[in-house]
């Protein structure tokens with residue numbers, strides 16, 4: 480991880496994540512957005528548990544193809560010290576996040592109106608519910624977790640995150656059982672429209688940096704697009 484992030488920007492840019500792609504290097508200074516910029520660099524890899532797409536040496540293969548023979552290390556997030564922002568407040572748009580932070584710490588969750596620090600523990604993972612868990616599995620019963628990562632002015636911070644997502648074309652919708660109020664036997668209101676992970680991914684990759692209002696913004700965006708498509712047809 481240190482080997483990669485210690486390289487010069489032009490060198491890291493050889494592994495730059497292309498717009499709409501899942502793998503590669505991205506940072507505040509090369510990004511797809513011009514506002515609400517977090518101070519972080521990320522290196523991402525996609526993994527699909529599917530026989531046809533599985534690669535045993537996915538990370539190694541990626542580095543070999545992008546950076547050449549003598550490079551086989553990998554890493555994920557790298558937050559730089561001395562600069563104000565790490566990762567701003569947001570809920571992950573994905574389903575579940577399994578996160579490991581190094582001993583510098585900095586991860587905070589928003590609970591009961593306050594930010595709480597999550598102390599780093601080398602032997603533990605933090606598991607967060609994301610928006611795509613909240614909608615289909617609970618129709619809002621389980622809230623996605625609002626969190627942020629702060630940086631300090633002494634030490635570089637690193638974290639490693641695994642984001643679990645549905646298949647791209649899978650329709651994200653709550654099961655019928657959650658749409659009925661068992662006491663009154665009436666339908667509970669749908670809080671969000673059905674969507675595919677492909678469309679939420681596109682929204683958060685190309686149009687909107689995930690924050691605490693991603694789902695509301697996404698619902699509006701979907702409605703606008705659907706009504707425009709209907710009008711166009």
Ligand SMILES: O=C(O)CCC(=O)C(=O)O
Pocket residue numbers: 556566571578580585586626627628637638640
């Ligand atoms: O670095 C961290 O601890 C959190 C990163 C994060 O929230 C994210 O990448 O979604």
Ligand SMILES: [Fe+2]
Pocket residue numbers: 569570571576626
């Ligand atoms: Fe996050």
